[in-house]
Amino acid sequence: MAEGTPVTPTAPIMPTAPPASSMEQGSLPPSPTSPRAKRKSSTEHSLLMCDVCLEMYDNVQHIPKLLLCHHSFCESCLHKLIGTKDYFECPTCRQMTTMPSGGVSSLQTNFYITYMRDVLINNTVDQPMIVQSGEGCIKHSNQPLSFFCKQCNIAICRDCTVLDHKEVDGHAVQDTWDALNELHNTLTSEVNNARTIMKTVECYIQTLEGEVTNLYGAKEAAIKDIDSAFTQYITLLETRKQKLFLDVNAMYNDKVLILQRHAEDIQEKIINLNTTLDNMPTESTTDDSTLDTDNKENVPSYNPATTGISDLIIKRSKISDTTKHIEKLMSSHRVPTKNYIQFDSQQGVYGFQNALNKLGVLLSEKSLPSIVEISAHPATAGLPSQATVSVYDCKNTPLPKYAITADITDPWGDSIETSTLENDNGTYNVTYKPQVSGDHRIDVKFLGYIIKGAESVISVSSNNPVALIGQKGSEDGEFLCPRAVAIGNDDNIYVADTGNCRIQKFSPDGNFLSQFTVTSDGENNSTCDLAIDQKSNLIICTEIFAYGSSPSSGNTVKVYTSDGHLKHEHTNKTLKCALCVACNSKGGVIISDYIVNSLFMYNGNGTHVKKIGKYGAQSGQFNHPAFMCTGPHDYIIVTDTDNHRIQIFDDTGEFLFEFGTYGTGKGQFRQPFGVTTDSNHILVADSGNKRIQVFKMDGTFVSIIDSQGMPLNHARGISVTNDGHVLVADRDSHCIKKYKYM
Template sequence: MASGPSETILEDFLSCGICLEPYKKPKILPCAHTFCERCLKAHTKLKRKFSCPHCRRQVILPPEGVKGLGDNFWIGSFRDILEAQRQSLGIVGTGRRLCQEHEGEQLKYFCKSCDVTICSDCIIFNHNQHDVTKIGQVIQKKREEMKTQIEEERRNLRKFVSKLDTLDMAEKEIHEKKHDVDVQIRLCAQRILDEIEKERDALLGEVSSAAQRRIEVISDRRKVVQQELAERMAIIERVNKASAAEDLVEMMAIKDTLKQTGGAAIDDFENDLTIPTLNVVFRAQQIPLANFKLGFIEEKAADADTVKKNGGPHDTDSFLTLEAVAVPNSPIALQQDSKASSTDPTVQEEAATSSSGAVGGDTESDDLFHEVESLLLEPVPTSMSVPTRLPARPKNPFGQRGTGDGEFCSPERIAVSEDGDVFVLDCGLKKASIQVFDLMGVFQQRILFEDVNVRAMSFREYEKHIIVLGSSPKESCMVLQEYSKYGYLHRSMRLGIPFLRKADITECPDGNVAIVDENSGNVYIIDQQGKRVATFSADDNPGRSTSCSIATDPTNGNIVVSLATKESIKVFDSCGRFDFEFGSFGNGEGQLYHPTGVCTDNLGNIIVADSGNHRIQMFDSSGRFLRVIASDREKLQWPRAIDLTSDDRVVAADTGACCVFLFPIYFR
């Protein structure tokens, strides 16, 4: 049977042009055509430059690859909207319709007089002597009448789809501009903070130098006093010995010495022994912090011609643009006499011999605030504005040992969303919980679990869902649950796998999840309906607790498993077939000691939390050592779990330090 109009619409507009199936993780190209993320990865074959499968326009992928392309946000929710609209219009399936007036009778006829479909009973009772014909003879005529209207509607549909794509591209551009402005804001603020810290260190250095000079003088004078004291004590000792020995000659010699070092000599010594003091005062510049502004926000229309005379835009094509505006006048009150004729006046030494003994009313301005003013007046090179206060500096690391919000007992799992949300699974309490932070280290919320004992956690990016693996005491089984990033439960699925006391979980590129049992080393592949589709062992001879972690390679779907007690990393293909293994015990480059967390980047490189060596190492997709990303020099103690941010930073949950670290993976 031929598809109806609504099914054809779904096929035309909600299906990928490569696989011809409903979209999965739809990605939109700069030419506004949309395809599945997986299909684009297969089409591009990991090349940065390729042609759009639909219009053949050349496309250059961002550094993150296909994953870095914008998501087509409207595709995901449009099916639900369309289905709700169909139900509201009374559109049902394509089966036989029954007469609502005469039960069980099919609508087989069409009354031309009344322009309605009727049944055989309707002809007898309601439409007697009307112009009636069989419905099949009317369908073809009606189809021809509607053909022109349907074609017109199809053209309109394409216009609406194009408009949705345009809105998606506009939203992506806004996110990109916001990111650029965030960077510029932080750079602008950081430059000012750096100058302030530089000036602070210079002032502290001057005070320290002045104090050190006087301390050195005091030290020299202390030696003189000690020498004089020792000489006089020696004289007294000579007197005692000579007196005890009744040595008159020695006693007379000592008497002459005492005359030379008598009271007059002591007075002269005290007059010569001037004790230095540090007469230093710090005079701070008066800054009206309440009125301090790094910049301000200004919104204006992108094109004045697109704005109505009354100030309103014509349509959705008229957008507002955020403009960068430098502060025209520094709010810091600078004094007029700003040029100093001597060194920095904020630290002045008062001479011990000064007749006044006080610092005068100097009106010279501090050089620091000249620099601040010049920085504020310098235009910010961005197309958006600057906030009205300095942004908080990122906390690195963030978190500490404790049970409160933003504190950890045992942070054992970590996941990061592309939006910059950091999810940390803390298993140290009686009930495990997930704490959510932003990349600045600011605590957002805590997600608690009442009916499940959480074992592991991951994040499903295309649905923005937290994937939680746990055991259900009520159902006595393992369950896989999906939560929104705000902690609302979306669904829960029973799993047909053995009970797992300790486990790890990762999201596969095809939407499945891979679960590894830390005790046995068994790996279970679970589809999106909660069914087990594959099982294999990552450890041929578990013997004792294997302590595994698991990750998947986004470039080819390979499964990477760390075997902590075997000091090795094993790589399997997406079907569980063994590919290769690397790693050996030791603390040299590329060697491992109790490797725990593992993750991969968009190039297939493998990042390993080498816990026993208190470091994080990076290997290429073949297991060749590349570099040490971070070590105990960066305060790492026991990095337990790791993940990557969208801007190529490693986020590490450290169970030894009970905190979270961030490190760039390509620079050290």
């Protein structure tokens, strides 16, 4: 082979270590275990090899394909890893990549890897890269290619630097590994720049796709507007048509009336004329023979004095007047002569056509939303929350007064009701009330259509206690298995401290005020519930025999003053376990018997009025009824604990409706206990699910207080304050927990 003749490349050029001192020129290349060979192998692996199969990238079977996460793998490996799936998890970063419709082959080829490979094994822009055979310089006895000429873009040996690539001749020579590192750094910079450009392009493509989506929404909205407008136009045309119908009929009736009246006038004169003519002498009585004066002697009855000359004159005059009047009527100008009714459509059509040409104008002068930013304010389950949506066109110009709305979906997959307020500056406040905690998805809409890419995740925090009252113990302000809490008309808080056999009183902010014992004949007598008569502020509670925290029997109701003085008590031996109590606006008392599975109604005088229900699962039946409260119209609301539902009765005890089933979903229960109401809501202590649920008065689910930061532990009685808080007697946490729920 002639000196300097180009050689077809068969493998990528990689630098080699210089020979050891004992090696002669033309000897074998250094061992692959040498430091320089290891560096060479590492570089090849990181730059030109697939991380899965460790094969060198090529342009046939191992084509480098670029994933969305910007990691590359060969096409062959991707085919094996993906199989028949339409998505792929990157082996390096685990990011999911959805396969395009064309499969792996349609993924973007990583041209920067192929470019680097071409730089190493092919010719460059203007100057061919001379690839030496083997690992040495073909011009100088296979000497190691330890240097690189930047001007010639070629790997050279030591002799080349002296003979053919002198620095004095303008050649820039550097160590081969320095050249490779420089090339690697340059390539890395180019790759990073390309990735940045790709991200920018992806964002731009998303913007364009969003424009297409928004354009479709604008088109659909325009079609609806056109349809609505033309429906109105048609209505107006129909109204105009009916008006013309009325006008035609009115014109016809007016003309007919005039003609008929004129004809009647003439007819009346004709009748008069006929009557006059009928009374005139006939031709037989007035012929010439009768009136012939020459023959008067032949008419014995003729007497000029009696022939009625004056009558004839009068009749003649009457006939003359009548005929003249008839002629006058017939020639009268009061009679319309232009009675032809026509509809001139030509003039109307011309004007209508001109109007139609101007009827509605299609405009394309406003920009579509292209950039949407979503900023979510801190959100808590059950409380009103807000997110701010900023909308811009493709030039970052704010877009105010656009039809922007939002959909919010909670972790259960349910849509949350939202309302949107425009701020006149391109920002929109989206107000919503999350029902549960967890990640919520917000999708921004334009004209009712979701803007592509305009989405975000809102993290909704658990509704945790804002305050605690008490702790486990027997001192003042401490509790042992508290089971009920009530609010007096003085806003003070009363707690049934069951384990300590007492009722404790606290100020509205939770400071201990006083306490009194609920017992009469032994330390095991206590109470599981209490109710406050809002008129008299009397404390009504049941006395039960409690072993530890579990009630077993009781048939007595006690009434105390607000400072703890026993006013009176009532015992009913029909009761087996009088567990809970409620009072209505009339002073009546309702008691739930946990064992008899019934409610007992008493009037304000303590007289038993009615027994409600029995054991069973039908409507109006119970399986361990527990806490109660009274709502609007003195309706009785009771937790049917082991039927896992809420039942509502009217003020006479007649069943109205129920809601709830067994389960962990929204509106479902696992042993509900405490129940209370405000003016618009029913709140239930869903004890088995360790949460409080809020409902509308008709049983429609509203929200959940899940208290994940401080879980409920057998929640029992609950009560609401006037400022939107609910107090929960958390039995096995030995405290009262206070939550904000509205």
